[in-house]
Amino acid sequence: MEKQTQDTRGVPDIEQLYLEYQGRVMAYISNRIPNKEEAEDLQSEVFLKVCKNADRFDTEKASVSTWIYTIMRNTLTDYFRVHKPSTELPEDLEWEVDPYDEIYQEETLGELAKALEELDEKERDLIVLHYYHNVPLTDICDRLQLSYGKTKLLHNQALKKLRGKMGESPFRVLQGGK
Numbered sequence: 686m687e688k689q690t691q692d693t694r695g696v697p698d699i700e701q702l703y704l705e706y707q708g709r710v711m712a713y714i715s716n717r718i719p720n721k722e723e724a725e726d727l728q729s730e731v732f733l734k735v736c737k738n739a740d741r742f743d744t745e746k747a748s749v750s751t752w753i754y755t756i757m758r759n760t761l762t763d764y765f766r767v768h769k770p771s772t773e774l775p776e777d778l779e780w781e782v783d784p785y786d787e788i789y790q791e792e793t794l795g796e797l798a799k800a801l802e803e804l805d806e807k808e809r810d811l812i813v814l815h816y817y818h819n820v821p822l823t824d825i826c827d828r829l830q831l832s833y834g835k836t837k838l839l840h841n842q843a844l845k846k847l848r849g850k851m852g853e854s855p856f857r858v859l860q861g862g863k
Contacts, residue, residue, distance in 0.1 A: 731757045800850040808843035
């Protein structure tokens with residue numbers, strides 16, 4: 686519930702606003718800016734803007750709390766535009782490779798090769814052309830002398846068979862381990 690924070694002309698009483706909202710403004714800013722000094726500077730900036738714009742406040746457009754929170758949000762937005770959080774990676778960064786990733790990849794490729802051998806020749810050719818050689822299905826239908834609809838159907842059937850034999854893992858392998 687807001688106290689009387691305006692004079693008879695509708696201009697906010699700045700001292701009363703500060704006393705009423707400074708704790709809430711600081712809490713909001715502190716949750717987003719961990720550095721206490723920067724948070725205090727931003728809180729001061731918010732109330733400076735409140736002071737500068739007090740004569741522009743319009744009770745018809747918003748409540749006092751909405752007005753203050755809008756100023757606060759805009760002040761934080763401006764702050765983050767200038768102080769974009771970033772971390773530079775060191776030049777000598779060594780990538781840690783999990784040795785099990787390579788083993789898993791080899792095992793999965795072996796499973797994929799075995800599963801591909803179990804497909805019909807056209808299904809196998811389609812999968813190899815599409816995923817290994819990056820040939821679009823529209824070109825594959827010409828090579829296999831099939832309609833585009835039949836090629837899509839064959840593609841889906843082949844993937845379904847691979848999924849049945851390997852689970853979801855063939856898609857990681859076929860798409861480059863992504």
